[in-house]
Amino acid sequence: MAEPAMQLIGLKKQIGSKLIVKGLDFDIRPGEVFGFLGPNGAGKTTTIRMMVGLIRISEGDVRIQGKSIKSDFKGAIGHVGAIVENPELYGFMSGYKNLLVFSRMIPGITRDRIDEVVKLVGLEKTINQKVKRYSLGMRQRLGIAQALLHRPSILILDEPTNGLDPSGIREIRHYIRKLAEEENVAVIVSSHLLSEMELMCDRIGILKNGELISIQEVHSTDGDVPEEMVKIDCAAAQIETAKQLLQEQFGIAAVDNNDQLLFPISRDQMPPIIKALAVADIEMYGVAVERKTLEDKFLHVIGENVIE
Ligand SMILES: Nc1ncnc2c1ncn2[C@@H]1O[C@H](COP(=O)(O)OP(=O)(O)OP(=O)(O)O)[C@@H](O)[C@H]1O
Numbered sequence: 001m002a003e004p005a006m007q008l009i010g011l012k013k014q015i016g017s018k019l020i021v022k023g024l025d026f027d028i029r030p031g032e033v034f035g036f037l038g039p040n041g042a043g044k045t046t047t048i049r050m051m052v053g054l055i056r057i058s059e060g061d062v063r064i065q066g067k068s069i070k071s072d073f074k075g076a077i078g079h080v081g082a083i084v085e086n087p088e089l090y091g092f093m094s095g096y097k098n099l100l101v102f103s104r105m106i107p108g109i110t111r112d113r114i115d116e117v118v119k120l121v122g123l124e125k126t127i128n129q130k131v132k133r134y135s136l137g138m139r140q141r142l143g144i145a146q147a148l149l150h151r152p153s154i155l156i157l158d159e160p161t162n163g164l165d166p167s168g169i170r171e172i173r174h175y176i177r178k179l180a181e182e183e184n185v186a187v188i189v190s191s192h193l194l195s196e197m198e199l200m201c202d203r204i205g206i207l208k209n210g211e212l213i214s215i216q217e218v219h220s221t222d223g224d225v226p227e228e229m230v231k232i233d234c235a236a237a238q239i240e241t242a243k244q245l246l247q248e249q250f251g252i253a254a255v256d257n258n259d260q261l262l263f264p265i266s267r268d269q270m271p272p273i274i275k276a277l278a279v280a281d282i283e284m285y286g287v288a289v290e291r292k293t294l295e296d297k298f299l300h301v302i303g304e305n306v307i308e
Pocket residue numbers: 015020038039040041042043044045046047192
């Protein structure tokens with residue numbers, strides 16, 4: 001197996017008396033798009049800031065291509081390109097001039113490399129326009145081009161689609177996938193939008209209260225038995241009673257998602273459950289057994305709706 005692009009080892013962040021990131025241990029693989037998903041305040045940005053050395057690590061380490069960000073900062077950070085806050089861009093200059101100015105700060109960047117990154121983010125046609133005339137999506141892509149100039153093997157983008165319209169989101173997604181697939185760049189993105197992560201990522205790490213509670217492969221090809229999910233529409237007033245019945249009689253921990261009970265059970269286990277709910281006078285408006293979506297899986301892992 002190839003060396004991980006990045007390793008988080010017992011990574012913790014304490015601010016004052018508050019432990020904000022509570023010990024993260026996982027690897028990022030080369031060439032994958034890894035999504036950090038979690039509700040507001042889960043610790044995504046704090047973790048990302050530690051990954052790029054913007055804030056001090058309280059305990060643990062981040063290794064980038066095997067190099068510790070703590071003991072070999074220069075060696076480690078040289079492999080990383082990142083946009084953590086808004087990309088630094090000059091509106092009065094063209095996109096090209098912005099890249100040129102930025103490239104002068106990095107030894108060994110040629111004009112050929114600038115042309116390459118422009119192509120990588122699909123800005124060939126607009127690179128000579130002034131940045132103040134760029135859409136937000138174009139600015140974001142120019143920021144990515146800038147972050148790629150020194151050929152990093154890891155690109156870190158905090159909420160890359162924040163504020164973009166649907167077509168801007170689609171474009172960023174396209175270029176992020178392209179970078180991972182064609183350039184073997186590991187891309188780490190954060191978001192609180194599951195639907196978007198599902199389309200963009202290979203794996204998603206769910207963060208809640210500073211802890212990694214699960215890592216999910218988005219398009220897992222293993223397991224030929226489809227995982228099924230039962231959805232029962234119930235009268236709102238009876239949801240709690242129904243949940244209790246499922247727990248007591250069948251040992252099922254159902255999740256309440258807007259008056260819909262969700263639980264992972266296969267079709268053939270359903271008849272006694274429906275019968276028990278009917279006998280208990282639970283009013284059911286619909287019962288469906290569906291293949292689990294990623295959203296269903298997350299609802300179960302995280303125990304609350306992560307979508308806003
Ligand atoms: N400098 C700080 N001082 C005190 N608390 C902080 C500081 N920075 C972050 N926090 C707290 O740490 C927690 C995690 O914040 P963080 O910004 O990492 O979350 P997030 O998952 O990125 O959320 P969001 O989606 O809102 O950006 C929050 O409760 C936040 O209030």
